[in-house]
Amino acid sequence: SQQGEEDPQALSIQEGENATMNCSYKTSINNLQWYRQNSGRGLVHLILIRSNEREKHSGRLRVTLDTSKKSSSLLITASRAADTASYFCATVNQAGTALIFGKGTTLSVSS
Amino acid sequence: ETGVTQTPRHLVMGMTNKKSLKCEQHLGHNAMYWYKQSAKKPLELMFVYSLEERVENNSVPSRFSPECPNSSHLFLHLHTLQPEDSALYLCASSPRGASGGRGTGELFFGEGSRLTVL
Numbered sequence: 001s002q003q004g005e006e007d008p009q010a011l012s013i014q015e016g017e018n019a020t021m022n023c024s025y026k027t028s029i030n031n032l033q034w035y036r037q038n039s040g041r042g043l044v045h046l047i048l049i050r051s052n053e054r055e056k057h058s059g060r061l062r063v064t065l066d067t068s069k070k071s072s073s074l075l076i077t078a079s080r081a082a083d084t085a086s087y088f089c090a091t092v093n094q095a096g097t098a099l100i101f102g103k104g105t106t107l108s109v110s111s
Numbered sequence: 112e113t114g115v116t117q118t119p120r121h122l123v124m125g126m127t128n129k130k131s132l133k134c135e136q137h138l139g140h141n142a143m144y145w146y147k148q149s150a151k152k153p154l155e156l157m158f159v160y161s162l163e164e165r166v167e168n169n170s171v172p173s174r175f176s177p178e179c180p181n182s183s184h185l186f187l188h189l190h191t192l193q194p195e196d197s198a199l200y201l202c203a204s205s206p207r208g209a210s211g212g213r214g215t216g217e218l219f220f221g222e223g224s225r226l227t228v229l
Binding site: 031033035040041042043044045048088090092093095096097098099100101102103104 | 113115117144146151152153154156159161166167199201203215216217218219220221222223225
């Protein structure tokens with residue numbers, strides 16, 4: 001069953017603006033991960049945040065986690081055209097054997 | 112370059128054909144995965160192998176048959192597929208075994224095999 005749900009489904013912004021994507025999940029987690037996928041390509045891991053962390057940074061990326069609300073957000077600051085891609089959150093399935101992904105947010109950054 | 116290589120990148124096959132997708136990881140990882148990505152749908156987990164043992168079969172039809180001969184190679188054998196099986200098939204690996212409820216860390220994905228069933 002699907003664990004993570006991203007919101008919005010699609011987001012269009014101008015270069016230089018910030019992009020915020022949200023993820024909600026249903027069950028308790030050990031960690032939550034964000035991935036990026038360029039059109040027709042494989043997914044690339046961006047960042048992992050553990051359940052005991054509230055915020056994590058990596059370059060222009062900032063991820064927050066609120067376990068009480070079962071939600072996470074990914075902020076991309078000063079976006080570039082090259083950030084155009086789909087972004088997915090993922091959590092571990094109940095069996096603990098694999099990651100379950102949401103439908104993703106499609107981000108379009110225009111110059 | 113993620114260290115996970117999938118071949119072929121594109122495959123067109125008829126419903127009566129038999130073909131195979133191949134995945135190879137050069138990372139020394141212990142777990143390997145097959146996911147299916149169809150348009151407008153979330154990634155669907157198909158199979159999980161941990162230390163060459165299948166630990167998850169996510170209710171996948173028998174026309175898809177996985178094989179993991181060693182920890183570096185994973186195959187997906189395709190037989191008598193349907194047009195709705197057309198999708199991007201993604202292979203991934205992770206450093207630690209994916210069993211015993213230990214969860215997974217980062218997954219490393221290949222570029223995918225785009226399958227079209229006519």
